[in-house]
Amino acid sequence: MGAAIVVAGSALVLSSLAAAKPKPAAPAPEQWQMSLDGGRSLTWQRSFHSEAEVKPNRGFWNKLVDVIAGAPEFKFLVRPYSIAVDSHGRIIVTDPGAAGVHIFDFPQHKYKFVERHGKGALRAPQCVAVDAQDNIYITDSDSGDIFVFAADGKYLRTIGALKGGEGYFKRPTGIAVASAEQRIYVTDTLRDQVFILDMQGNVLQTIGKSGEGEGEFNFPTELRLDGPNLLVVDAMNFRVQVFDRSGNFQYAVGKLGDSAGAMFRPKAVSLDSEGHLYIADALWGVVQVFNRQGQLLYYFGSRGTHAGEFQLPAGVFIDREDRVYVVDSFNRRVQVFQYSGLKNAANHAGNQDLSMGPANHPSDKDPSLGTPANHPSDKDPSLGTPAKEAQ
Secondary structure, three states, rough: OHHHHHHHHHHHHHHHHHHHHOOOOOOOOOOOOOOHHOEEEEEEEEEEEEEHOOOOOOOHHHHHHHHHHOOOOOOOOOOEEEEEEEEOOOOEEEEEEOOOEEEEEEEOOOEEEEOOOOOOOOOOOEEEEEEOOOEEEEEEEEOOOEEEOOOOOOOOEEEEOHHOOOOOOOOOOEEEEEEEOOEEEEEOOOEEEEEEEEEOOOOOEEEEEOOOOOOOOEEEEEEEOOOOOEEEEEEEHHHHEEOOOOEEEEEEEEOOOOOOOOOOOOOOEEEOOOOEEEEEEOOOEEEEEEEOOEEEEEEEEOOOOOOOOOOOOOEEEEEOOOOEEEEEEEOOOOEEEEEHHHHHHHHHOOOOOOOOOOOHOHHHHHOOOOHHHOOOHHOOOOOOOHHHHOO
8 A cells, every 4th residue: 555655656746747847849959961972971870978878768667766766877988999889789889987898789778888896807998899709809908908708798708817917918909800710919009019819819920010111010009800901000100001811011091291181190990881991080080081092082070079070089980781980089979970882872872873883983083072171180270299199
């Protein structure tokens, strides 16, 4: 009887609150789109930053508990850095500021925060990769270890841990997993090398050394596998280097400067279905898009807090549906864009001729989509130098 009275009374409270405080009109959703040549386009879809957005529609009983016990405290992004998407569409975001990893499962309306305390704690999760079984690999730049978790977030093992609690790597950052070849690729930023490991963590090979030449690095950070190629963000050489999986240099994209295609602080790289390279530049607050010949096709973004604007973009990942995920670190969010290239545009373009391959992309001949006159540095000459950004 008493419980019934509490429920009835709480229901009256909810109904009276709803009557006393009419819901304000929802703000119009932001819209952002770039129309590109050949029927291509890039469209902003959404941004997200907290656990609450995974479960937007809380039922009556949850709201009733909120009235009695108080609203729940949802996890949110603090200083997100790297991102990956697994085979089920779950979005995995590392967060050094929260000393953990966020797993957003929007299709299933589920969320999980992965952390590890005590001996062998996860202290500064940096970059993330998943294998063919959706196991999650996290580099920890503080401990020098690589942590491996199951798809459900259960801790499995640590790679690189040495006796005395030290890690083998000085500062592991980027990571990629080649499941078919049973190989793990890791950048050690302070050693200026890429390590190739077997799945047990044994070092099979190293790539590179300190320097500015081909195959040499100056603070390598993120890396990405693309078919037979390995892409490495060579941050302080202001470029992305491309190797085959055996470590042989193929080509490089980017340079230091203030003209189109130049970089100040490249952070991450990913590729769309047409093989275009998307490179996040933290200092300029943009994502630049190149073809494989190193020509700038276009860029998107500017400094700000609205849709399509960034403050210190740190990570970028493109899934199999050409959704582009950008970790907007200082804005504490992830922004999601939809790229419609030749394959996707053909499904919506009717009789429009979109038969050109990437090698014959119009912007390969006319890079007017990202000319120096439109380059961010021309708008804001006060962007500073890479040395002014905190490591």
